[in-house]
Amino acid sequence: MKQAIAEVLRVAVPLMISTGMFSLVLFVDRTFLLWHEPSQMGAAMAAGNLFWVCICVFVGIASMTGAIASQYVGAGQRSRIGRLLWQSIWFSLATMPLFLILGWNAERLFQWTGQTPKLIPMEAVYFRVLMWGGAAEVMQTALSGFFSGTHRTRTIAIVSVFSGLLNLVLDAILIFGLDPAWWGGQGDRIGELGIVGAGIASVIAFWFKPICYGAILLRPRFRHTYGILRGLCWDRRMMSRLIYFGFPAGLMYTTEAGAFTVIVLMIGRLGDVPLQATTMAINFNMIAFIPLVGMSIAASVLVGQHLVRSGPRFAIARVHAALLIAWAYAAAWALAYWFGAELLISLYELSPPALTSDGVASDPTMSLRIAEGLLGFVAIYVLLDATQLILAGVLRGAGDTWFVLLAGLSVSIIALAIGIALEPDWELGTPSVDVALNWWWWVLTCWVISLAVAMAARYLQGSWQKMRMV
Template identity: 30%
Template structure:
């Protein structure tokens, strides 16, 4: 028995998973804390503001997730280059991501000019909510190039398994964002009262701070000697095309997921303002609870990429199951809190000075949704780990196709038909979300078990 335990501990990679994933979890959680405080402040500012923040924010993030996802896929290349020992290629692939970032800035500027009004008019929310949605979306889009740049620059450290600088840059952004959020939303410390616009401005300022810190840490003479981050700036059509080949499908995984939830939010708004406010609050809480899963997923992608680059798939498998074990312990704790103490978790979003009847209605609607989310989190955590494996190997087309089909068949179509044709209530809509996430878990787990990912590399041609 002791020998068996000793062998199991030797084969496991808990230390590596914690070392790589924990700073990413902290970074993701810090990002979500910024969003959480955004929503908490806005919930205490006005019902219209919190009702507008989630649809506008998730719509803007839909575009940011795509472009940021392509930029962050540079990390898979860096992980595999690092594992294979081709360190001088790291600077070159990083610059290909930065060139893509500049292109994304142009697209975001066009979105801010032409997309806001038709997008939110289509949603059919009240005129007051639509006006606030347009403001929030416009400001976020104008600063979104900084978000993509941070995602791309972070890969220089994360792809090599050095995730603490990523955490530090995010924490610094959070330290700027939270007090600035409060000051600009409510008009404190001599700053103007800007409401929902202030929340967006504070978010963009946080991105700028993180971008500045990462730039200072990366572009140094020492890093240029080791990784050619300054001397290898030339555009490479071969590497850029490979980044697009693998990064675009990989990014569409998250973009399609967010698109499905964007449709879900817009449709829930047709049920009623109370249901929309309750859904926005629960989704904000869910985002805070979910981000550790996202951090572990990114960390697993790095560890899998490094192991495959070094031709050691057994190390990748060990990292996967070590990550699952650690993540499920966290999910169990969160689920117990959601099930046993829903009122305490929801209370920060319900202002004591607001209309008591409206606050009570939102609370009564949100409590059963929060219990559904406890089941959602379990399957979503497993899906995120398995999809992280596939992403780290380069099996991104499968992820894109599978999530696209599941989004349409398990979420968009049933919720659309249920709300628009059959008067589906908010609980029925959220049960469709649970079915959707369960389908994603089954698809990703099946692909992982098939094992094809163990023979894949995104750098196979260009690294030789």
């Protein structure tokens, strides 16, 4: 077991650092917006979720670059990886017109979801700016697949750290602007853009990653060994393979992200305060959840390798090691959420009073108090969230991608159908809003639990041990 744990940590830690930096950026980004204008944080949460729903199918397709590159390495055909990367680049660039069209229709999208009128302009402008970086996010996923597929995960971690730091610096400058008092001047802040600045900072950071990966790939040792320049052409067969294997992964991302976004949008109908409190709680949830995505990727890669090379017994040992590490990590956060909710939420106390959708000043302590209670829900499901994430990665690594997709789709549809059909009656400005808020958090919690049960049942059933993708 010690050997299995060491192997999992060696592959997973750089990926956890990379995804962890992303979660840190999200947390600080939304916290800055809370300090600037509390309602902007809730708007950024809703718009950011919709942004991910719109791009995740394409990100899922691009993510197969790493798996296919790994198989080329195993087959001794490294020179074909360059052509694969170029197909991923063409695919990424082809998504840009679609993303810009979606951004152009941002207000209609949020009006259709029934958001409060005060939030829609902020959500729309943030979403519209983010869509300029959609193709960059798809492209960086594809190019980072080269480094994961060739087992150079440290490069991914380094680029992610620098991208995250760039985003944080730009956030501070563009959200709050420059204060003339810093150099002895007078007057209002210069370049204070608020939520628009947050979007611009994110887009710049999105494009920073593929530029860095491209510069690294043009180094002679990569350019010659992997045929980076020789592969500069269109290959219909390779493009078809990329889309064929990546489409189920993309649909799986869309299913889960879509269900989560619908729940957040349903909460957004309850008003600014419930949405702000939800965003605070989700921010801390993301800090625990997103690094586990790196662990899931590591489990997927190692299970796929050992099933082919060493057999199911060695693959199962890596699964157990990944679960033990994930459970220990998630348990630490569960204890923090349960016993330290007040301390964690106190990080948001620097925010100014906000205006509600009715134009009335709200008491920030109301959102803080509600968020403390919502962290109790996160404490309940965080261990099961870790379980479903790792086991879903294991099943994908074995090739059981269609079950992961169908299980996630079925659970999500059932959860949302029950949530919408049985939602308690509520009216803005009354205690019934609290009842509806708790209802949707119970829906979220039961959704995560159901995903964990579905993935665990499939894992224990054992058919994944006989699956092969090569």
